[in-house]
Amino acid sequence: MPVLSDARIRALKPKEKPYKQSDFDGLYLLVKPNGSKLWRFKYRWHQKEKLLALGKYPEVTLADARRKRDDARSLIANGEDPSSVRKDQKAREAAEQDATFSKLAAELLEKKRREGRAEATLAKTEWFHRLLSADIGQMLTCH
Incomplete structure (x- = not known):
């Protein structure tokens, strides 16, 4: 009622x-x-x-x-337990959003831009990021 x-x-x-x-x-x-x-x-x-x-x-x-x-x-x-389910869900969402390699790499690149690094350094960092992203993606699909 x-x-x-x-x-x-x-x-x-x-x-x-x-x-x-x-x-x-x-x-x-x-x-x-x-x-x-x-x-x-x-x-x-x-x-x-x-x-x-x-x-x-x-x-x-x-x-x-x-x-x-x-x-x-x-x-x-x-x-x-609804409390535990909620905590687990929030932890998963935080891990998905905050700890991705791409996001961290993009933040690093942005930091280097703010610091005024040379174009060659920025280009090399972007290349390295693409290379690692491909390798990590390949490792994830293999397992």
Whole structure:
């Protein structure tokens, strides 16, 4: 039985101390003294109470928060900890975006340009980058 509605959420005012406004199935809205309203999902994993942040209202609507809560509950039902799944996903995304060879090589080349290196040095660095990119790509496809 849903307790929260969009109109009720908008009517919530900050108090001197943070307080919770429950929805159902572990979902609640934390209202902070500065006026921010944060979605939280409380659940139990291996006899421990855990908390999952779902976002800030109004960026995450009531419907979105309920969907995220349902997704987390389905992970729990499948024997997975939603917190761990989120951490693993963020780590994978960070590794894909930040640690790619091409990105690092491009940053190195840009650094050399800012330092005012000679055109011959820049050309040699670009050539070396292309050579290594081809070799690394070949190694990845072989394994």
